[in-house]
Amino acid sequence: MESAGQPGVEAGHAGVEYEKVGREYFENRQLKRGAAGWLLLVGLGVAYVISGDFAGWNFGLAQGGWGGLFVASLLMATMYTCMCFALAELATIAPTAGGGSGFARRAFGPWGGFLCGVAILMEYAIAPAAIAVFIGAYCNSLFGIDGWTVYLGFYAVFLGIHLYGAGEALRLIFAITALAVVALIVFVLAMIPHFDVNNLFDIPATDAAGASPFLPFGYIGIWAAIPYAIWFFLAIEGVPLAAEETSDPKRDLPRGLIGGMFVLLAFCALILTFGPGGAGADALKDSGNPLVAALESSKVYGGPTWISRFVNFVGLAGLIASFFSIIYGYSRLIFSMSRAGYLPRALSLTGSRKTPYVALIVPGIIGFLLSLSGQGDLLILIAVFGATISYVMMMASHIALRIREPDLARPYRTPGGILTSGVALVLACAAVVAGFLVDPRVVIGAAVVYAIFVGYFAIYSRHHLVAAAPGEEAPY
Structure with a gap:
């Protein structure tokens, strides 16, 4: 235990124990306050997600056809919009770098905080690996190179920028x-002249229940497409992870969340309509770079053009933006959970530039190793599993705090209150199950990893939490 004060262990509630630490413990674990205002937070929210417009969403066409993915996207757009309104309120109640982990900690105690935090960690640690695979596909189209050298190069460069400083990274x-x-x-402007509504329904209908040109894989296809519809919005909930580096978190976090969400809703509608509507849903359902594939398809420009090369080259920035920003998100989550003792404390050490260097490097190595699988679609499933578990817990936190502590100070209040978060909760529960319809082995494997983390908390870390850490209740 790192301590220079008078160390001691005291019992908390829910079977946890807290250790007192000295002043230098927190001095070695500080982030740079004021690095981000609300406009940068809007950009961060869009950056977390924008790679989902460039690749990943289209795998939902192979699961549900255009109609199935369309309905799934409507449901998930509703879930994320409701969730962002609820998170905007929670972020003003518990503005710490732990984000959703802090919200669940406030509502359900240390066990709730850990269970939610680890779910978000799985999402944020795995998502960059999936994006690295898609970056490789775009680089292959541009330069003819792919594989581990591309993945390693991007991880090394962008981890290095994050290590240099938070303000520089966010800008x-x-x-x-x-x-x-x-x-x-x-891309959208180039596809509009080639739009034909018949292209949306060119995947042949199967004999599944409810199958039609609109739902070629039947009703079950809607559910199976949900994990890929989520890719249009996955990680927007990471905006509150910047709370401790924000100028005025109680004002800026709601603006960042809600502003970013409305930008993402617009792009979801445009990409899902004009991508398959120009090139055909069947042509895009298995592509690693669907926007370029759409532009170069026989129904659009019939081969490479300056537009497709521009979208390919500049579109790589979209993948990089999400890759870069999610690295930021996982490092802040790990920093917060480690500082409070939920994860090994060494992970929360910060350097002279106030960046959590250990929390950046260790998950980066793990993500790079996972990217070597080259299975971007399956990595999406793992990330979505963690994400949906956290959504259930965060929305339950909103409802619990509204019921148990109605008079709690709330600088921002969710429109619709618990009805709004209740809608998101129901849809999140459905989304948790959806991954099992695509590949149950992958999701079961993710659940096993989640269970291992829970075992670590049950056996060790719940007995070594840090008293007086931000977001933690001191037991004395």
């Missing part, structure tokens, strides 16, 4: 995201 994320937005706008 660079914003600039890269702006380039990616330009690429999406160019």
Whole structure:
């Protein structure tokens, strides 16, 4: 135990124990306050997710056809919109770098905080690995190179930028995201003249229950497409992870969450309509770079053009933006959970530039190793499993705090209250199950990893939590 005060162990509630630590423990674990304002947070929210517009969503076409993915996207758009309104309130109640982990800790105690935090950790540690695979596919289209050298190069460069400083990283994320937005706008404008509603329904109908040209894989296809519809929005909930580096978290976090969500809703509608509507759903359902594939398809431009090369090259920025920003997100989550003792404490050490260098490097190595599988679609399933578990817990936290502590100070209040978070909760529960319809072995494997983390907390870390850590209740 790191301590220079008077160390001691005291019992808390729910069978946990807290250790007192000295002042230098927290001095070695500090982030740079004021690195981000609300506009940078909007950019961060869009950056977390924008790679989902460039690759990943289209695998839902292979599960549900265009109609199945369309309905799944409507459901998930509803879930994420409701969830962002609820998270905006929670973020003003418990503004710490733990994000959702802190919300669940406030509502359900240390066990709730850990269970939610580890679920988010699985999402944020795995998502960059999936994005690295998609980056490889785009690099292959551009330069003819792919594989481990591409993955390693991107991990090394962008981990290095994060290690240099939070303010610099956030500003660079914003600039890269702006380039990616330009690429999406160019793509949509280029596809509009080639739109044909019949292209949306060119996947042949099967004999599944409810199958039709609109739902070629039947009703079950809607459910199976949900994990890929989530990819249009996955990780927007990471905006509150910047709470301790935000100028005014109680004002800026709600603006960042809600502003970012409305941008993502617009792009989801445009990409899902004009991508398959121009090239055909069947042509895009298995592509690693569907926007380029759409532009170069026989129904659009019939081969490479300056537009497809532009979208390919600048579109790489969209993948980089999410890759770069999610690395930021996982490092802040691990920093917060480690500082409070839920994860090994060494992970929360910060350097002279106030960056959590251990929390950046260790998951980066793990993510790189996972990216070597080259299975971006299966890595998405693992990330979605962790994400949906955390959504259930965060929405339950919102409802619990509204019921148990109605007079709690809430600088921002969710429109619709628990009805809004209740809608998100029901849809999140459905989304948890959806991954099992695609590949149950992958999701069961993710559940086993989750169980191992829970075992670590039950056996060890719940007896070694840090008293007076931000977001923790001191037991004395």
